[in-house]
Amino acid sequence: MKHISPTQVAVDAPTRAPTRRALAKQQTRLKVLAAARRLFSEQGYEGATIRDIAAAAGMSTGAVFANFTDKSDLFREIMADDMEALTAAMRDAAIRGRNVEDALLKIFMAGYTFYKTRLQLARAAFSVSWDKDGGPTLRGMSSSTAFQDLFGEQLTAAVERGELSQEAEVKLRSQMLFDTYLSNFPQAIFEGWSLDALQARARDQIRILLAGARRG
Amino acid sequence: MNDADLGSPAQPVPARQSQKEATRQRVIAAARELFDSHGYQGTTIREIARHAGISVGSVFTTFASKGEILSEVMQARLEPLYAEIDRVMPHVRGSTADRLRTMFAVHFEFEAQHVRLFMSHIAAAYDWTLPPGARPYGRTPGLQEVIRDVLVKGQAAGDVRPDIDLQEVVDLLLSAYAWTYRLVITREADAKSLIKVMDRQIGLIAEGFAPRN
Numbered sequence: 001m002k003h004i005s006p007t008q009v010a011v012d013a014p015t016r017a018p019t020r021r022a023l024a025k026q027q028t029r030l031k032v033l034a035a036a037r038r039l040f041s042e043q044g045y046e047g048a049t050i051r052d053i054a055a056a057a058g059m060s061t062g063a064v065f066a067n068f069t070d071k072s073d074l075f076r077e078i079m080a081d082d083m084e085a086l087t088a089a090m091r092d093a094a095i096r097g098r099n100v101e102d103a104l105l106k107i108f109m110a111g112y113t114f115y116k117t118r119l120q121l122a123r124a125a126f127s128v129s130w131d132k133d134g135g136p137t138l139r140g141m142s143s144s145t146a147f148q149d150l151f152g153e154q155l156t157a158a159v160e161r162g163e164l165s166q167e168a169e170v171k172l173r174s175q176m177l178f179d180t181y182l183s184n185f186p187q188a189i190f191e192g193w194s195l196d197a198l199q200a201r202a203r204d205q206i207r208i209l210l211a212g213a214r215r216g
Numbered sequence: 217m218n219d220a221d222l223g224s225p226a227q228p229v230p231a232r233q234s235q236k237e238a239t240r241q242r243v244i245a246a247a248r249e250l251f252d253s254h255g256y257q258g259t260t261i262r263e264i265a266r267h268a269g270i271s272v273g274s275v276f277t278t279f280a281s282k283g284e285i286l287s288e289v290m291q292a293r294l295e296p297l298y299a300e301i302d303r304v305m306p307h308v309r310g311s312t313a314d315r316l317r318t319m320f321a322v323h324f325e326f327e328a329q330h331v332r333l334f335m336s337h338i339a340a341a342y343d344w345t346l347p348p349g350a351r352p353y354g355r356t357p358g359l360q361e362v363i364r365d366v367l368v369k370g371q372a373a374g375d376v377r378p379d380i381d382l383q384e385v386v387d388l389l390l391s392a393y394a395w396t397y398r399l400v401i402t403r404e405a406d407a408k409s410l411i412k413v414m415d416r417q418i419g420l421i422a423e424g425f426a427p428r429n
Contacts, residue, residue: 046257119344122342123343123344123345126339127256127257127339127343128257130255130257130335130336130339130342131255131256131257131258131339132254132332132401133258134257135401135402136402139401169416172416172417172420173420176392176417176420176421179391179394180388182391182395183390183394183395185342186341186344186354201384204381205384208380208384208385208388208421208424209388209424211426212420212424
């Protein structure tokens with residue numbers, strides 16, 4: 001047995017040991033997440049198994065399950081990271097908008113550009129979001145709601161600037177803008193529309209949806 | 217091979233065809249139930265085969281993917297709906313927005329009977345690995361044609377701007393209609409509350425297609 005002096009124990013145990021364990025756990029999580037992201041991207045959500053993910057991360061399935069309850073838990077974590085990154089990118093894009101219409105258009109385009117390189121993840125996200133079990137959880141995540149709120153924030157700001165009328169029905173209108181943003185994905189990504197074509201379409205859609213709020 | 221076979225070359229083919237048709241119908245019936253209870257993601261070809269009591273291989277001799285099976289299920293299901301809509305719509309009076317509201321209300325009431333099935337149909341629209349032959353939500357011609365008809369009549373009545381891109385309005389209405397079903401997932405909304413939300417959305421889109429003064 002290795003001899004440990006009392007002073008060593010005193011120094012190591014209370015402070016460094018838990019930190020090291022926490023760090024190791026954090027590193028394991030990150031490794032699993034990176035492997036899962038890669039496999040979901042290459043093989044799709046249905047195609048990737050926990051066993052494959054564990055192997056790709058160079059660890060046992062037990063080690064994966066110690067950190068994540070199941071595949072959907074892993075997927076939600078990845079989606080949350082992406083949605084946070086995308087929300088930030090959209091917010092940056094919106095600031096450069098000349099008016100509410102332009103800001104919304106920039107938000108739409110930031111989303112389509114972001115997912116052009118994450119096709120499988122986008123497909124999986126849509127699939128899970130309409131799922132009876134996975135849907136409510138995915139849609140209820142704080143990163144999902146923060147993402148949706150972005151659309152409402154733009155309209156509220158436009159009402160404050162006097163660009164849109166006070167009776168703009170911000171809640172319904174922002175919800176519809178969000179739905180429209182999502183509904184373009186089959187064209188945006190799956191049918192391979194050019195970003196220019198998408199932009200023209202999105203601009204028209206935004207104009208139609210804002211029309212009533214401008215008149216008031 | 218014997219003489220009987222040579223003498224009646226037409227016979228074996230129909231027999232095989234009717235067997236193939238019977239398999240098809242069994243697959244479609246099994247798939248309809250599974251998509252309605254497990255959703256699009258939760259349903260696999262293997263389960264459909266098991267539920268239909270046939271081998272996975274037999275399913276694949278008739279259908280290339282689960283999306284294609286779902287397309288067949290929906291096509292069979294939506295035919296009577298559009299027959300009904302075609303019968304009713306010419307008699308519906310009122311503004312373009314009101315005629316759209318009536319038309320969508322009929323849809324919500326119809327789909328409410330098997331709402332998970334319809335949501336599977338919507339989910340399939342976001343599965344771009346589907347073969348071109350599959351017709352998920354948005355690629356079925358029926359609904360698009362009905363909406364377009366109402367809008368064209370609206371243009372004739374001076375209710376809809378003549379210079380608007382009709383396809384864009386059709387797409388906006390399709391998107392609003394589909395995503396209203398989200399409320400079934402988040403709030404377990406029934407047909408009545410879905411119709412209420414859709415009525416407001418149609419009002420908002422109508423502001424966008426109304427002629428400019």
